[in-house]
Every structure is written in C-alpha cells, then in structure tokens.
Amino acid sequence: MPIAVITGAERGLGLETARLLLDRGYVVELAVHDHDEGRNMGELSAYERKGCVPLDLTDDRSIATAFAALGARYGVLDVLINNAGVTGTGSAVEVTRERPSR
Template sequence: MTITLITGANKGIGFETARQLRDLGHVVYLGARDADRGEKAAAAIGARFVRLDVTDDASANDALATIGSAEGQLDVLVHNAGILADGPLDGPSALRAFDTNAVGIVRVTEAALPLLRKSSNPTVVTVSSSAGSFWAVNNPDRPEFHLPLALYSASKAAATMLTVQYAKSQPGIKFNAVEPGTTATDMTAAFGIGRPPAESAKVVVHLATLDPDGPTGTFRDENGELAW
C-alpha cells in the first residue's frame, strides 16, 4: 500500500489530488486545520483525516506521529496548503504568507523525513507557482507578469527553492515543485479565472506517482520542466 499525506486537502486542488490518489489505491491522509471540514472531506472520498496546521510545529509533529503509529512509513507527501496573501503589504502579512507557504514546508518535511526514509519510493511534491518564477514574472507574454501579488510570489519562490535544496540534501527522496496551472479555487475567486481543480490535480498526481528513477530537484508544469 502507498501511504500518502496531503496538506490543506479539504478543498480545491488538495481535495482533488486526494480523491485521485485514493482512486489509484493510495491510503490517503487528508490534512486540514479545521477538523469538521477535514473529516467531512475525508469521508466523502474514503480518505483518513488527520488534523494538521502547517503553521504550528506541534500540530505537524503530532500529525506525522499519528501516521507513523498507524502505518509505520510515509511514501508520498504533498505540500498543498497555502494562502494567497493578497492583503496589505506589511510585516504581519509577510510573516503570515511566509509562515504558511514556505516555513510550513520545513515544519512538515522535517516531521515527515523519518517516515519517508522507510519507504522504498519516497516522493515529495510541493504545489508551488510560476508566480514565484523570476523568468515568468519578467516575461510580458506570461500572465504572471501582470499579477500584483508580491507576498504570494515571494513565498512561492521560497517554496520552490526549499524543494530544490531538500532534493540536494536528501538524495534518497524525490523532491519536485509543480505549477499546477491556473485553477478556479477560493484563492482565485476574486480574479474569475482558472480551470476546474480536478484538471490541475492531475499534474500534481503525476509527480506524486513517479517511478523510483523519476526526476528530482525540478520545477515543472504539465508540459515539463520550467525555468524559474
């Protein structure tokens, strides 16, 4: 059995990723801050709920301890939890954006590493964004060029860099970051753009189901590796 944890998975891309991996036979742990929403989402797709707030060290440690006690290992970790951070550009907003979108990756990864090392094919996927790509935000032909989301972009650049650095420091584990595509979720509702979450989740699922000799340390979308 493939044991999988997805953070921020009670809705949007995370939920659809959980559903699709569950359909592929994974034992999916659906991580969410809100117990009521998380339990309902997990029940809807036959997943297992684990309370997980990526901004809280104890919560991350407790969630992975729960999985470790039940399963003994973790095969796939999907960092999906994130916020748009489209409010005021100030210190508190910046700290919140980076705490969720970047530091949360460190918290959960560090808690998960002992379990990932017990897997025969450990895989970590970071749902990042080309909004954090220097190449994309400086390219007038890309939609990111016109996206006024400084904190989101900066924190997603950090998320991608963390993923690449983990790939270098943990050669036995595949770490890849993904741009899932512009998606219609709660985060993008104000912009009125994006395709259904199920379509974008397919991109995440592809990276979550790589063979043991699959790529690591990359940033990619559905068409392949991206500059960033």
C-alpha cells in the same frame, strides 16, 4: 497499498489530488487545518481508504503531533504532497510563518 498525505486537502487542488490518488488505490490521509471540515468532506464519502489528521502548519506542536500520529498509524509514508497554502489578500512579502494571512 501506498500511503499518501496531502496537506490542504479540504478543497481545490488538494481535494482533487486526494480523489485521483484514491482512484489509483492509495490510502490517503487528509492533513487539514479544519479537522471537522476534513472529516465531513462529502466529496470523498464514497472512499474507504482515507483518513483525516488535524494540521496547523503555523504551529510546531501541531506538526509534531500530526506526523507522530501518522508514523504510529502507518510506519512509513510513501508520498507527501505539501499543498497547504495561505489565502487572503495583502503582500506576500508581509506574510511570515508567525503571521500568516488568513
């Protein structure tokens, strides 16, 4: 089975993409900022081929830890969908990796 990782999979496009890939036979890892929210997503409770890994894209250590765990678990990933986004208000010019708008 192909392995997919989706960042920002807690809601919206990420959640729907996870559902579509699960329906097509993928194993899907949800890379989410709020690990508790990701593990408890009722929308995907019927699917067995899913996992959840915490990932804060503003933290280099979190990124390294998440992908080390995924590498140890699966070896090679087939698909990475980088859907994580920054939410909030304000100018996009003012948003930096060090100071995201949350």
